[in-house]
Amino acid sequence: MNTQKLTSKQKTILDAIGEIIDQEKENPTTYRIHKYLEGRGVEMGSLKGTVQVIEALEKKDVVKRDEDKKIYLIENNSYANWGNIFSIPMYGLASCGEALAYADDNNVDGYLQISKSLFRRENPAKLFAVKSLGDSMDKDKINDGDYVVFEKHDTDYNFENKIVVAVINGMATIKRYKKLPHGIIGLFPNSTNSVHQPIYLDESDTILIAGVFRKVLPVAYVSL
Numbered sequence: 450m451n452t453q454k455l456t457s458k459q460k461t462i463l464d465a466i467g468e469i470i471d472q473e474k475e476n477p478t479t480y481r482i483h484k485y486l487e488g489r490g491v492e493m494g495s496l497k498g499t500v501q502v503i504e505a506l507e508k509k510d511v512v513k514r515d516e517d518k519k520i521y522l523i524e525n526n527s528y529a530n531w532g533n534i535f536s537i538p539m540y541g542l543a544s545c546g547e548a549l550a551y552a553d554d555n556n557v558d559g560y561l562q563i564s565k566s567l568f569r570r571e572n573p574a575k576l577f578a579v580k581s582l583g584d585s586m587d588k589d590k591i592n593d594g595d596y597v598v599f600e601k602h603d604t605d606y607n608f609e610n611k612i613v614v615a616v617i618n619g620m621a622t623i624k625r626y627k628k629l630p631h632g633i634i635g636l637f638p639n640s641t642n643s644v645h646q647p648i649y650l651d652e653s654d655t656i657l658i659a660g661v662f663r664k665v666l667p668v669a670y671v672s673l
Contacts, residue, residue: 479496563666599614
């Protein structure tokens with residue numbers, strides 16, 4: 450969707466449409482958009498003025514209205530199927546090098562809009578994303594800046610040989626989890642860069658496996 454040539458009012462309404470869809474899980478009418486902005490103190494003038502802005506967005510192929518007057522965002526010249534979209538939280542940054550970044554429930558940076566078709570087997574309520582840092586997992590196609598989706602699991606889950614996001618003393622890192630002899634836990638990189646080395650922990654160390662890897666969303670194709 451190209452929003453670079455939109456006016457400030459058009460961008461305001463476009464943002465409002467996305468917010469309403471995210472919050473109310475349905476596509477809004479023009480009247481609903483007008484009242485939504487009015488309730489937030491955004492001056493759009495009369496309802497007719499809002500109608501005119503939406504008509505301009507239609508001419509730019511940014512939105513479409515259906516027979517029920519509900520407004521849809523357009524992606525690649527087709528209706529965005531918002532009934533098939535869900536949101537997952539994005540928890541800050543997670544290192545693909547040293548464990549240098551923090552990610553938890555108090556550090557939500559935003560939400561990603563994702564098609565249910567991408568995650569048919571997973572429970573959407575257990576999914577979350579972090580933004581990767583570094584290149585220590587690039588052989589697994591996890592590159593610097595990518596959004597990486599993980600699924601939360603109970604502590605009795607078998608994490609062996611899985612790519613996980615581990616939180617160590619409040620620091621998050623993406624690595625492959627392996628249990629080694631003598632009570633040692635190894636978090637292993639998989640990189641073209643030989644500088645990266647495993648992280649070795651004792652089973653008694655404070656470590657939280659926050660989630661198990663499910664999918665990479667390359668940053669070039671993701672917008673918040």
